[in-house]
Amino acid sequence: MDFVVPTEFFFVLSLVLFVLGALGVLLRKNAILVFMSVELMLNSANLALVAFARQWNSLNGHIFVFFVMTVAAAEVAVGLALIVAIFKSKRSINIDDLHQMEG
């Protein structure tokens, strides 16, 4: 008999990954690690989407995942360009060094 992994397992894993990603964004200081944490959050959503799509036998979830992956790639392109620009002028990518404006 085939053992089918229940959707709940995937969902709990995705929830754990999402929380780890969110904590990473809030706690990490290195801009690149912050981006990686955002990617982790997006991919946890992808995992949840495909798991639910399998449960509902619906294509929408799969399509959503493709769009999320594309958008994530576009976001990384913009984000890395910004990091390069900031590194050129500040010689640092620590987000705590971004304090030009206060108030």
Add this chain to the structure above:
Amino acid sequence: MFESPTLQTLTDYNIWIALPAIALAFGTMFLLVIDVFLPANRKHWTPILALVGIGISFLINLFTYNPEQTSTFGGMFVADAFTGFLNIVVLITAFISVLLSTDYLRRTETNHGEYYILLLLSATGAMFMVGANDLIVIFIGLELLSIPLYILSAFRVTYTDDRDATFVLKSEESGMKYFILGAFSSAFLVYGSALLFGATGTTNLREIFAAVGPILESSAENSGALLLLIGAALSLVGLGFKIAAVPFHMWTPDVYEGAPTPITAYMSVAAKVGGFAALFRLMIVGLSGLTLDAGVDPAAWQGTIQVIAAVTLILGNFVALSQTNIKRMLAYSSIAHAGYILMAVAAVGSAGLVPDIANTAAQAGLVYLLAYAFTNLGAFAVVLALENNDGTGTELSDFNGLYNSRPMLALAMALFMFSLTGIPLTAGFMGKWLVFSAAVQAGLIPLTIIGVLTSVISAFYYVRVIVNMFLLTEDEGSPAVGETAPVRYAVYASMAGVLIVGIAVPLVTNLVNMVSLV
């Protein structure tokens, strides 16, 4: 089996109802190609072509404006009075922002064609967002709206050798902060959407609405209701960042201050229009049935929105009091205005069982968005006219004695400040009046009292600008290097808008009174 597409198939699928947005997308792509081939001495054509593109999309929108709801792309995109009206707001915003940009880019030596292309792409994203009827389209529209704005916020960095200049550091910091928090918030929106999809098995908002009722009835044996509630909450967090509602507002002042001023003007309106359109659609079309006791209680989320609205109103207005930089002051003022529009959202949710009142509240929110668009664009246009090339000249003290040196700009700024405060005969008054009366009808008396009181407080910081301009004197008036013809046209257009919305009220209410979301 697949049939080969014909023109007949295209019309059957109603694709023309998305034509305003599609036309702008095509115009942008066209501009992208044209700009490459324009010789260096013809680069000033790019903004003109951008204006033409926006104008064409605007005309198409007027001709296809149809209050009957029609849908296309398999129900993912809908066109109704709501879409048509907010398209107008987005296109006006983009038009005025391009007018503001031309001379600014030239004098700050950041005159690159891709600026206008990114601006139009962002407007396209906003237009897809206002017609979105599907979680996927909301997400894509939001990203298409936001990603160009991350780049544009950092636009003063481009090709500069002077990398230690304060304005360059501020601009790149602005782009970075907007990017990190924007990406963070979209992750919340995507995860929330995933949970809504998991609970209902569909991404279409109308189908979600149909699925919510049965899930709540059978919630004893499944966890669908919990998924729905968490999904709605996470989506609300994601959209709350975009509309800069407290407690998700931390990025706003820094991003608004550091970004190039025309971009600040654009994003203070367009990002809010897109975010609020998605919030209205998702919460009202999709989740208005999400109640604790179906048919008796209003939607479960409306209490949360009321609290967020109240906190946003109080914090936005009080922190604006202590600002000395006009861009930061307008940033906190834009947070406060998000609170007033959230009042309309809460009123729709609270009156969800009485469609008449709910629709009135939704219409009030739309009028407020239009009023806010004209007023904020005008205020930022005046700020831009006074700003020096190195980003200075945006302190409140730089407005001292402006009436003596530049009476026209001072009078315009006074009108915009009156409108932001909500003085009668201006657009801001109309917006506030409609929102407050809708909130009272929906029974949100405490929230309305907070709204009225914070409006009174807001008068302190808005009137301070007027006092600086008219009563204080300065030996040397501001050079107003930015006061050029296009900027002046933008100021006049915004003034006209503020007065028309404020005085010729039926004109606007006729446009929105066909809006029905419930």
